[in-house]
Amino acid sequence: MREFSKIRRFITHFYLWIGIAIIVFPIYFIFSASSHTSAEILSAPMPLNIGPHLLTNYKRALFEGTKNLGTPVFIMIKNSFIMAMGISIGKIVISLLAAFAIVFFDFPLRKFCFWSIFVTLMLPVEVRIMPTYKVISDLGMLNTYSGLIMPMIVSATAVFLFRQFFLTVPREIVEASQIDGSSPMQFFGRILVPMSRTPIAALFVIQFIYGWNQYLWPLLITTKQEYFTLLIGINRMMTGADVHIEWQIVMATTLLALIPPVIVVVLMQKQFIAGMTETEK
Amino acid sequence: MAKQYEIKAKWLPYFLVLPQMIIVFIFFFWPSAQAILQSFYLQDPFGGKTIFVGLSNYIALFTNPDSDYLYSFTISIVFALSITFLSMTVSLFLAVQAHKKIKFTTFYKTMLTWPYAVATLVAGVIWLFMFNPNVGVIAWILKHRFGIPWDYLLNFQHAFILLTLAASWKQLAYNFVFFMAGLQSVPETLVEAAIIDGASSIRRFWQIIFGLLAPTTFYLLVMNLVFGFFETFPIVHGITAGGPGKSTSILVYKVWRDGVVNLDLGGSSAQSVILMILVIGLTVLQFRFIERRITY
Numbered sequence: 001m002r003e004f005s006k007i008r009r010f011i012t013h014f015y016l017w018i019g020i021a022i023i024v025f026p027i028y029f030i031f032s033a034s035s036h037t038s039a040e041i042l043s044a045p046m047p048l049n050i051g052p053h054l055l056t057n058y059k060r061a062l063f064e065g066t067k068n069l070g071t072p073v074f075i076m077i078k079n080s081f082i083m084a085m086g087i088s089i090g091k092i093v094i095s096l097l098a099a100f101a102i103v104f105f106d107f108p109l110r111k112f113c114f115w116s117i118f119v120t121l122m123l124p125v126e127v128r129i130m131p132t133y134k135v136i137s138d139l140g141m142l143n144t145y146s147g148l149i150m151p152m153i154v155s156a157t158a159v160f161l162f163r164q165f166f167l168t169v170p171r172e173i174v175e176a177s178q179i180d181g182s183s184p185m186q187f188f189g190r191i192l193v194p195m196s197r198t199p200i201a202a203l204f205v206i207q208f209i210y211g212w213n214q215y216l217w218p219l220l221i222t223t224k225q226e227y228f229t230l231l232i233g234i235n236r237m238m239t240g241a242d243v244h245i246e247w248q249i250v251m252a253t254t255l256l257a258l259i260p261p262v263i264v265v266v267l268m269q270k271q272f273i274a275g276m277t278e279t280e281k
Numbered sequence: 282m283a284k285q286y287e288i289k290a291k292w293l294p295y296f297l298v299l300p301q302m303i304i305v306f307i308f309f310f311w312p313s314a315q316a317i318l319q320s321f322y323l324q325d326p327f328g329g330k331t332i333f334v335g336l337s338n339y340i341a342l343f344t345n346p347d348s349d350y351l352y353s354f355t356i357s358i359v360f361a362l363s364i365t366f367l368s369m370t371v372s373l374f375l376a377v378q379a380h381k382k383i384k385f386t387t388f389y390k391t392m393l394t395w396p397y398a399v400a401t402l403v404a405g406v407i408w409l410f411m412f413n414p415n416v417g418v419i420a421w422i423l424k425h426r427f428g429i430p431w432d433y434l435l436n437f438q439h440a441f442i443l444l445t446l447a448a449s450w451k452q453l454a455y456n457f458v459f460f461m462a463g464l465q466s467v468p469e470t471l472v473e474a475a476i477i478d479g480a481s482s483i484r485r486f487w488q489i490i491f492g493l494l495a496p497t498t499f500y501l502l503v504m505n506l507v508f509g510f511f512e513t514f515p516i517v518h519g520i521t522a523g524g525p526g527k528s529t530s531i532l533v534y535k536v537w538r539d540g541v542v543n544l545d546l547g548g549s550s551a552q553s554v555i556l557m558i559l560v561i562g563l564t565v566l567q568f569r570f571i572e573r574r575i576t577y
Binding site for chain 1: 287288290291293294295297298300301302304305306307308309310311312313315316319371374375378379381383385389391392393394395396397398399400401402403406407408409410411415416418421422425450453454455458459462511512514515518519533536537540541546549550553556557560561564
């Protein structure tokens with residue numbers, strides 16, 4: 001065991017507290033701003049205490065929105081939630097199915113399918129913005145939930161993760177289920193999926209955050225306010241002249257956008273770390 | 282590769298991969314092919330004529346003085362390198378501290394891990410708010426206490442610093458998690474042996490721990506460059522919108538702006554194709570590294 005002198009231990013704690021301060025202070029600023037009036041924020045320097053308008057501001061954000069964007073934030077929360085859940089569940093379902101096919105069946109196009117999925121790693125939205133937009137618009141999927149979700153649910157990493165996991169399933173289990181006379185889909189539904197709980201949970205955490213935090217894609221395909229996600233809403237609230245930005249509402253909305261994925265990470269920390277260090281490699 | 286396929290069925294596997302394959306073709310392969318094709322055409326944005334122009338969209342990117350493509354390329358590289366360096370150094374330092382045998386490590390780890398969940402745009406908005414010349418607390422302090430006339434909307438250096446800080450802040454937690462995992466896999470016995478040999482703590486760190494962390498560091502290096510290059514769009518779009526002027530218009534921002542705002546489909550497609558080549562290069566690099574790790 002390494003021993004530390006008192007002073008060195010103190011210095012270590014001190015450094016870590018600086019690290020925490022770097023992370024927490026910026027968030028405290030926005031929390032503080034969300035508790036003041038517009039006038040108070042504009043009167044530089046802004047007060048740094050917690051003001052008395054916390055509830056009023058959040059209420060206004062949730063049910064009214066800002067003057068320049070009259071969409072209530074609860075609608076955007078609903079949209080972000082639908083998008084995040086759609087992406088994470090969609091990814092898990094279609095990746096489980098594809099990995100099941102690739103690992104447990106031998107069919108002529110197996111390799112081709114595997115490599116097709118693999119190649120998608122190299123084609124993120126950022127590099128094919130305009131043509132993908134055109135496909136979505138040709139299919140009439142602009143301003144729809146399916147347009148927000150569908151192009152995002154292909155995942156090479158998810159297929160790899162499940163493939164890796166399926167390869168460790170003992171052959172005896174497959175054989176036993178076949179001897180018992182269960183069909184391939186019964187084996188999948190009753191044995192394989194329940195066995196995969198751990199990777200499914202890990203993937204869910206990562207993908208929920210990924211879906212919730214999508215920005216470029218909803219920015220491209222949503223023009224109607226009733227389909228804005230939280231992040232798009234925040235950006236729209238900030239467009240226009242500085243004096244017209246209702247900072248207290250923007251900051252309240254920013255905090256509301258931050259809380260759900262943070263709760264998911266904190267509550268599922270174990271699955272999150274596993275998901276991150278295993279799926280991303 | 283271990284073999285698993287045991288189940289006999291003729292059509293079932295095709296049904297199973299079908300959903301994934303349909304989406305791959307409609308939303309990945311088809312648009313990518315379109316991007317490649319369009320990059321050779323000059324197109325009227327209102328759906329009129331298209332003329333085959335060969336490589337001239339590409340040539341224009343590099344030779345047309347209005348295109349600023351080379352500048353955008355340079356600034357993207359500098360930006361990605363700055364984020365990578367700043368964020369990885371701070372994260373490694375914090376991870377080494379949190380790995381020491383002290384109290385409250387679980388608390389410290391949680392506190393330094395959760396910001397992974399913060400969206401890139403949210404990170405941008407938070408930093409914009411602190412540094413906004415009209416309302417920002419830090420901007421006020423810089424101006425009134427240090428006499429720096431801070432305005433990232435007018436000053437390129439200020440804009441670049443702000444973007445780098447916001448993006449590096451966003452990456453801290455990601456790097457921290459991986460460095461933490463890397464440090465935990467360093468065998469305790471090796472470090473103890475070094476202590477017995479009388480190696481100082483600084484030497485122990487650089488000669489043993491840092492060496493064993495090399496795979497993690499390399500992986501993070503690639504991932505941070507990818508982040509800086511391709512995933513910082515929300516920060517740039519949210520904070521500077523490429524400004525002042527076009528000075529912070531990084532490649533992903535430019536490809537979006539030229540396509541969506543300026544409706545220059547040919548030019549935007551040519552940029553897409555160049556970005557694709559870059560992503561392919563970085564992915565190959567990453568997989569080479571993973572392969573090597575497996576043979577170790």
